[in-house]
Amino acid sequence: MSAPVEQRRILATAIPGPRSLELQARRRVAVSAGVGTALPVYVERAGGGILVDVDGNQLIDFGSGIAVTTVGNAAPRVVEAVRRQVEDFTHTCFMITPYEEYVAVCEKLADHTPGRHEKRSALFNSGAEAVENAVKIARSATGRSTVVVFDHAYHGRTNLTMALTAKNLPYKQGFGPFAGDIHRVPMAYPYRWPTGPERCAEEAFAAFVDSVHTQVGEGNVAAVLIEPIQGEGGFIVPPPAYLTAVADWCRENGIVFIADEIQTGFCRTGDWFACDAEGVVPDLVTTAKGMAGGLPLAAVTGRADLMDAVHPGGLGGTYGGNPVACAAALAAIETMEVEDLAGRARSVEGIIRPRLEALSATHPGVIGEIRGRGAMLAIELVTDIDSKAPDGPLAAAVQAACAQQGLVTLTCGTWGNVLRFLPPLSMPDDLLDEGLDLFDGAFGEALSGRGQ
Template identity: 70%
Template sequence: MSALAHGGPTLAQERRLVTEIPGPLSRELFERRNAVVANGVSTTLPVFVTQAGGGVVVDVDGNSLIDFGSGIAVTSVGNSAEAVVNRAAEQLRRFTHTCFMVTPYESYVAVCEQLAELTPGDHAKKSALFNSGAEAVENAVKIARAYTKRQAVVVFDHGYHGRTNLTMALTAKNMPYKDGFGPFAPEVYRVPMAYPFHWPTGPDNCAEEAAAQAISQIEKQVGAKNVAAVVIEPIQGEGGFIEPPLGFLPRIAEFCKANGIVFIADEIQTGFCRTGDWFACDHEGIVPDLVTTAKGLAGGLPLAGVTGRAEIMDAAHAGGLGGTYGGNPVACAAALGALDTMRAQDLPGAARRIGEIMLPRLGKLAERFAQIGEVRGRGAMIAVELVKPGTKDADADLTARIAKACHAQGLIVLTCGTYGNVLRFLPPLVIGEDLLNEGLDIIEAAFERETAQA
């Protein structure tokens, strides 16, 4: 792959450290930030960015960092991808906003056409566009309730769906997402997730037993006839990149179909090539009734969507869906550029190649370090769960130390998991293999250093 960024022809694709991380200018800006930005807005790595592209992020001190985060799976096509920038810039020159609900524009329609084409299933589909993943999930629930005339919503252990009041109720993890922010929306019910690494009777039994438990709880505690929607991430994101074993998702989808329940796939983090398919549901041929999207859709601009069966999407009355900025014309233009890039560069294939490089190397690392309980993931959505050796007990402290050690060496990594013990890797799908391997070298060195100090 070229040493220059896609869409950033002057940005060298190299790690370069000229100061400590964070450097003096970033630390100065962080002091300004702390004076005026609410404490509730956290920062993973306090380096202030001036430029980004391909697989690197450049800060105000001139450091060039390898990016294994993609702004939490957003810049899958790279930061400042040429088609995204060109289309967004052209749209900026034409107009920035009219509100689609007042006077519409073609780009909104074009995005919806592409979502109908790309999302699983060949049935008639319609979409509505919003600003964020949480908005998409919230509106998907509204649509499901309007269609079924039911109220209950079922979600899963370890799930994450957003920070609005309803999506906090849907989200499993208390801290930091929910703590002190209640009361939450009612009629939300949580059931077991198929989590192979932690399943009591072992991973081989996980799919069948987890599906049976989830369905039993729905039937006994809620009543299938009362359930409007089941909402699930095909691979859970914030909960720890939990990939359910084959058979679990189809069983849940079959149960929904048999009971008139709207099956909602939250593909906000998994969608748009991230897992090696256009959508994670494609892996088992699952066709959801509704799909929620955001993150990777618009190459870094805020855009989200709900796409699904036309008869379900049309259940909401006129004026019941929308929002002032939903489907903003600049974001829609950027999305069209991002989708063109995904096709032109075969980013599903690029994601699979990233997995082919990362998973074996991390697997070898797991053979060396007993603190690695499991390496898992698909495509370019990969995680390492850290435990105390000889157990499956979470080691959140070591996870944080390894992430910090990577940051200090110029590698952006993220953590996640209900217990805070999962390192997650979400590199841009256009990252060069040299940067990918250099990042893995940094991770390996961090394990060597931090486990020696434990």
């Protein structure tokens, strides 16, 4: 086993360095231009909160591979579990000859997902697969077809999940026609609610109910699918009581309430799952990203009667619940349990949020809102506070300035004007503080570059 990565930022070359530039040239010849890259720095090692590139630079990671390496890259328990499993066997296909690791992951999901009811799970490879299969389960169990989704939602890149996703570019442009029987309603977005955040929960819920009633009919709805905190859409946190109201309405109307916890799950928001903050118990939960320490694994977990409503053979896939990914997940979940990573996420928020509030005070008029929970935080950038006009160019400039200083950041939001913070929960405080210092400097540099 290689030595742990030193938790220290090092800039050995410009970003990207010469070796990364060589690899980028090779990439242009060999890889589809349709596969995007946020930062063309090629990584050869990673650990904790540091990415080591092929030029010897050590970058601070505020993205976790989009909320995947929650336990840290190359987390010791995960590495050891994967090594042992690879030595035993790498694949049989659970649908052909099963194995204990798959069952054990499903048991852990039953333990940790919201609610104490009897549950079942099915394992897949990606978040999009999990969402697609959750819809299949809901339709099979209810005998209905329509799925209700929300503005600003992101649920994946397959044909059905593109239909469920709100944003056109880059996710949907030119890829239609899409799957049908999808009905979109306004999201409870407090910062941009027309009558103000105080009235958002009540009015958004009323608009949701009215839209479904008049345009679809409750008896035709199989499922309502929602991210408890929207991810790619801009880390939008619905107002208190909104999720509870939607879940209760679904229950009253025999509709399956699906929580897409793919980005929010596994300790990221300061709870095991974002629904826990309000005590919301979904009928089905989709998970992926942070579950397996960087290996591809996803799941649908939910009420036993719903999960068992599908005919035998109706769920599955060749690689779904691969034994190596399952071993990694068991080790990652053990790490979360033993190290109380939900508590660690709350501590991370206690470090990041005050720094963002201070940054907003230093640069008034450009940060419209600071939002999120735990180690899933974001700032929405605007051209001015009154109009709330989105400032995507500023977000891009800040991201580019961060990269030059060895800090990896991510943008998101319907208008690309949101900067999000998703550090690994294994990142030490001093490295987190250094990353925030770099972010402060990059923010000021981006603003001065446009004459502010």
